[in-house]
Amino acid sequence: MSRKYKFQDQEAVYFVTFTTIYWLDIFIRQEYKDIFLDSLRYCQKNKGLELYAYCIMSSHVHMIIARRGEQELPDIMRDIKKYTASRLIDAIKNNQQESRRDLLMWLFKKEGKFNRSNEQYQFWQHHSHPIELNTEEKLYQRMEYIHNNPVEAGIVSQPEHYLHSSAMTYAGFSKGLIDVILI
Numbered sequence: 001m002s003r004k005y006k007f008q009d010q011e012a013v014y015f016v017t018f019t020t021i022y023w024l025d026i027f028i029r030q031e032y033k034d035i036f037l038d039s040l041r042y043c044q045k046n047k048g049l050e051l052y053a054y055c056i057m058s059s060h061v062h063m064i065i066a067r068r069g070e071q072e073l074p075d076i077m078r079d080i081k082k083y084t085a086s087r088l089i090d091a092i093k094n095n096q097q098e099s100r101r102d103l104l105m106w107l108f109k110k111e112g113k114f115n116r117s118n119e120q121y122q123f124w125q126h127h128s129h130p131i132e133l134n135t136e137e138k139l140y141q142r143m144e145y146i147h148n149n150p151v152e153a154g155i156v157s158q159p160e161h162y163l164h165s166s167a168m169t170y171a172g173f174s175k176g177l178i179d180v181i182l183i
Contacts, residue, residue, distance in 0.1 A: 007073040007130050013052065013066045014073065014130040015142040018081060021111045021122055024104065025058040026088065031095070033164055035087045036061065037178050039080050044179065047071050047079065051180050055146045056164040057153065062146040064133065064183075077128055085123035139183065143170075 007014065020026050027033050033056050043049035048069030055062045067073050092104050111122035133139040147159040147167035156162045160171035169176040 009132060009134075010067065010072055013064060013133045013139065015062070015064055015133055015138075015146075016077065016128045016130050017060055017062050018128055019060040019125045021125055022107060023059040024107065026092075026104075027056050027058050027061075027164075029095075029098075031091055032088055035091060036084050039084045039087070040178055043076055043080055047076050049076050049080075051166075051178065052183055053143045053146050053166045053170075053180060054178070055149050055162070055166070057149055062149060064139070064142060064146065073130070077130075081124050081128075085121070089121050089123055143183065 027036070036056060040049065040051060040054070044051060048067045048071050050066040050068055052064040052066070053062075054064070065073070065076075067076060089105075089108060092098055092101055095101065098104070105121075108121040108123055112120050115122050115126075131138075131142070133142055147162075147165060147170070150156045150162035150165060151159055159165065159167035160173050162168070164177065166176055166178075166180045168174050169180055170182065
């Protein structure tokens with residue numbers, strides 16, 4: 001793997017993206033978004049995750065993160081992905097209202113066969129492509145990119161109108177769904 005996409009400096013701030021396999025639109029149900037948000041809250045409280053910005057889209061999640069404490073960022077990211085994959089697959093499997101359940105489970109299982117480190121299913125793409133935000137310009141460019149993602153997708157007309165993003169917190173409208181450290 002390229003050194004360009006690794007957490008080189010554990011004290012730095014990073015832009016990361018988690019993407020579902022095949023860019024599947026999973027986060028279209030509140031229940032699935034809540035699982036991801038709960039995992040972030042847990043990692044903030046117990047693992048030293050510092051969250052500066054985020055946006056949950058239907059098939060991917062963007063975040064600006066850092067860490068405090070002893071746990072390293074690759075370990076925190078691994079734990080988030082592992083936990084959320086397991087919980088989301090269970091939620092999909094047990095959701096009687098999920099019309100795509102059989103198709104999704106087949107795709108997760110199909111992709112899981114190609115990954116020796118999985119027990120059975122693959123939910124997330126392997127990479128999160130951490131990009132160190134080592135200048136103020138990079139930091140603000142990535143934050144703008146994250147917050148404008150729902151606008152570019154045609155979901156909302158203004159970034160602060162998207163509920164599953166930190167944009168509303170930065171705009172001063174409300175606290176948002178999860179605590180973020182304002183830059």
